[in-house]
Amino acid sequence: MSDLFVKICGLKTAHDVDVAVAAGADAVGFVFAPGSPRTVGAAAARELAARVPDGVLTVGVFRGQTVEEVRRFTEESGVRGVQLHGDEGPEYYEALRAEGRTLLRATAQRVERCGEYGEDLLLIDAPDPGSGKPWNWAAQEFTAPEGHWLLAGGLNPGNVRGAVETTGAWGVDVSSGVESERGVKSPALIRAFVEAARA
Numbered sequence: 001m002s003d004l005f006v007k008i009c010g011l012k013t014a015h016d017v018d019v020a021v022a023a024g025a026d027a028v029g030f031v032f033a034p035g036s037p038r039t040v041g042a043a044a045a046r047e048l049a050a051r052v053p054d055g056v057l058t059v060g061v062f063r064g065q066t067v068e069e070v071r072r073f074t075e076e077s078g079v080r081g082v083q084l085h086g087d088e089g090p091e092y093y094e095a096l097r098a099e100g101r102t103l104l105r106a107t108a109q110r111v112e113r114c115g116e117y118g119e120d121l122l123l124i125d126a127p128d129p130g131s132g133k134p135w136n137w138a139a140q141e142f143t144a145p146e147g148h149w150l151l152a153g154g155l156n157p158g159n160v161r162g163a164v165e166t167t168g169a170w171g172v173d174v175s176s177g178v179e180s181e182r183g184v185k186s187p188a189l190i191r192a193f194v195e196a197a198r199a
Helices: 014-023 041-049 067-077 090-096 160-167 187-197
Strands: 007-009 025-031 059-063 081-085 100-109 119-126 150-151 172-173 180-181
Touching: 014 025, 014 041, 014 090, 014 187, 025 041, 025 081, 041 067, 059 067, 067 081, 067 090, 081 090, 090 100, 090 150, 150 160, 160 172, 160 187, 172 180
Parallel strands: 007 025, 007 172, 025 059, 059 081, 081 100, 100 119, 119 150, 150 172
Antiparallel strands: none
């Protein structure tokens, strides 16, 4: 399954971005939600996003922020994707829809299909986002949504291949699973993750 969609999230340095792109990531994420060790400002994200070729999606990650704040950060940073983590309803996605913008909905709830809220991509996260703690993907109560969805939460180079085979995920998203310490990315782990995901 070489066409698996791979997103590397929580990038903060130019080197991390360059490594992720060179490794073959389809998307790179910048955290704008406050309170994370991976949070970056709009100006820093703009510099990082400018390094990314057109074929790779740049994504701003938000949690519990207003539509106005999301729109402002998106425009100031120049990212082409918006990922919402939280209880934002369909009205958020309607308000943020714009030509050329990709909307991602991240949730830990069971969802039947991608697009229920108007999102372009669905991200199924573990109950505690950013903690590195995985789902039990093999549990009978885990049912894969229909459409374009990414598995996230607790993935790393050692388990991503098995997770994809177990769930049939269309794509994967990783942040803490490619870090040498909390908030600090490891180039070697980024490369290993992309390689393992597509093995």
